[in-house]
Amino acid sequence: xxxxxxxxxxxxxxxxxxxxxxxxxxxxxxxxxxxxxxxxxxxxxxxxxxxxxxxxxxxxxxxxxxxxxxxxxxxxxxxxxxxxxxxxxxxxxxxxxxxxxxxxxxxxxxxxxxxxxxxxxxxxxxxxxxxxxxxxxxxxxxxxxxxxxxxxxxxxxxxxxxxxxxxxxxxxxxxxxxxxxxxxxxxx
Amino acid sequence: xxxxxxxxxxxxxxxxxxxxxxxxxxxxxxxxxxxxxxxxxxxxxxxxxxxxxxxxxxxxxxxxxxxxxxxxxxxxxxxxxxxxxxxxxxxxxxxxxxxxxxxxxxxxxxxxxxxxxxxxxxxxxxxxxxxxxxxxxxxxxxxxxxxxxxxxxxxxxxxxxxxxxxxxxxxxxxxxxxxxxxxxxxxxxxxxxxxxxxxxxxxxxxxxxxxxxxxxxxxxxxxxxxxxxxxxxxx
Numbered sequence: 403x404x405x406x407x408x409x410x411x412x413x414x415x416x417x418x419x420x421x422x423x424x425x426x427x428x429x430x431x432x433x434x435x436x437x438x439x440x441x442x443x444x445x446x447x448x449x450x451x452x453x454x455x456x457x458x459x460x461x462x463x464x465x466x467x468x469x470x471x472x473x474x475x476x477x478x479x480x481x482x483x484x485x486x487x488x489x490x491x492x493x494x495x496x497x498x499x500x501x502x503x504x505x506x507x508x509x510x511x512x513x514x515x516x517x518x519x520x521x522x523x524x525x526x527x528x529x530x531x532x533x534x535x536x537x538x539x540x541x542x543x544x545x546x547x548x549x550x551x552x553x554x555x556x557x558x559x560x561x562x563x564x565x566x567x568x569x570x571x572x573x574x575x576x577x578x579x580x581x582x583x584x585x586x587x588x589x590x
Numbered sequence: 591x592x593x594x595x596x597x598x599x600x601x602x603x604x605x606x607x608x609x610x611x612x613x614x615x616x617x618x619x620x621x622x623x624x625x626x627x628x629x630x631x632x633x634x635x636x637x638x639x640x641x642x643x644x645x646x647x648x649x650x651x652x653x654x655x656x657x658x659x660x661x662x663x664x665x666x667x668x669x670x671x672x673x674x675x676x677x678x679x680x681x682x683x684x685x686x687x688x689x690x691x692x693x694x695x696x697x698x699x700x701x702x703x704x705x706x707x708x709x710x711x712x713x714x715x716x717x718x719x720x721x722x723x724x725x726x727x728x729x730x731x732x733x734x735x736x737x738x739x740x741x742x743x744x745x746x747x748x749x750x751x752x753x754x755x756x757x758x759x760x761x762x763x764x765x766x767x768x769x770x771x772x773x774x775x776x777x778x779x780x781x782x783x784x785x786x787x788x789x790x791x792x793x794x795x796x797x798x799x800x801x802x803x804x805x806x807x808x809x810x811x812x813x814x815x816x817x818x819x820x821x822x823x824x825x
Binding site (some may be wrong): 428434448 | 631641
């Protein structure tokens with residue numbers, strides 16, 4: 403593929419990311435901060451974001467994991483209870499399992515807040531919006547809501563990660579072929 | 591004075607502030623370059639704000655917590671004795687700007703009341719940094735002369751080339767009722783970092799709220815922070 407074609411592809415792909423809501427104006431802002439003295443600024447920041455996000459998602463999963471375990475156990479417990487008779491099993495089932503383990507919602511909220519901040523700093527607006535919804539469930543201490551949101555946030559994150567990696571690969575190809583990234587052609 | 595109290599409360603709440611501060615210990619000298627202390631616990635935000643400030647011709651030091659910010663400023667509990675704290679009255683002149691993704695008016699209010707100069711809502715843009723810098727360059731500090739008695743941080747409105755350093759700190763820890771989850775920008779005069787000044791009583795007050803405010807684009811006379819906030823809100 404010749405350089406001009408690749409450049410057009412880059413412009414179209416970038417525009418599509420904005421139109422589909424994956425990226426917002428903050429990403430353009432980052433591109434404006436890139437120049438000859440800092441030619442890899444956007445890539446550096448985005449890869450920092452990826453690193454940060456992997457860690458945050460792990461922390462979030464761990465913070466909610468105890469709840470997942472409890473739910474699975476409780477489901478089994480209830481099924482067995484219905485089969486054998488509730489009172490019989492209550493004697494054997496430790497009281498602690500009957501009580502819902504407390505999820506540290508403050509901790510979860512702290513992680514989500516961090517994720518919301520970093521995603522908005524690079525312009526990953528879908529991830530940010532998913533984080534906002536997540537925080538609402540944290541405030542309500544709604545466990546199912548939180549678990550659902552965690553899935554949503556993960557999904558949006560992996561989607562935008564994929565898109566950005568594709569974009570950067572395209573940029574590398576353009577530069578390797580001797581061309582330059584046509585940032586000025588991004589008119590909105 | 592509110593700002594001296596701000597620093598003292600900043601110290602108390604340093605554990606709650608997850609901000610990054612980097613210290614630059616270059617000797618004070620008159621220069622046109624503003625030195626900003628950026629505090630933010632997020633890697634991504636630190637990198638972005640560092641770049642934003644460098645592009646705006648500011649010298650930047652970025653750190654990751656309020657604790658490190660205080661260490662940088664020499665206000666750390668372990669290192670400094672209570673007596674040294676009085677010398678931090680020089681730091682009361684440092685304008686502090688808070689940055690946060692939380693856009694809660696009550697919190698912004700409290701930050702301003704506690705002495706923050708301004709509040710920026712994240713994500714921070716180049717225009718925000720430019721506006722703050724323009725605002726800072728139109729302010730005058732009376733602490734240019736080391737022998738002069740501090741007048742409690744009163745500012746006069748004169749246009750003058752910025753000869754002091756500007757510190758920016760930000761934190762993005764999750765907001766709690768008292769802890770700032772925002773970054774603060776503070777500026778200090780390059781000449782007054784080591785100068786002793788008459789001790790001023792630090793005002794007692796509530797814990798440091800997080801606040802962020804965007805500076806008005808045009809220089810205004812020194813009003814109360816509340817008035818400035820109201821001006822900004824009506825913008």
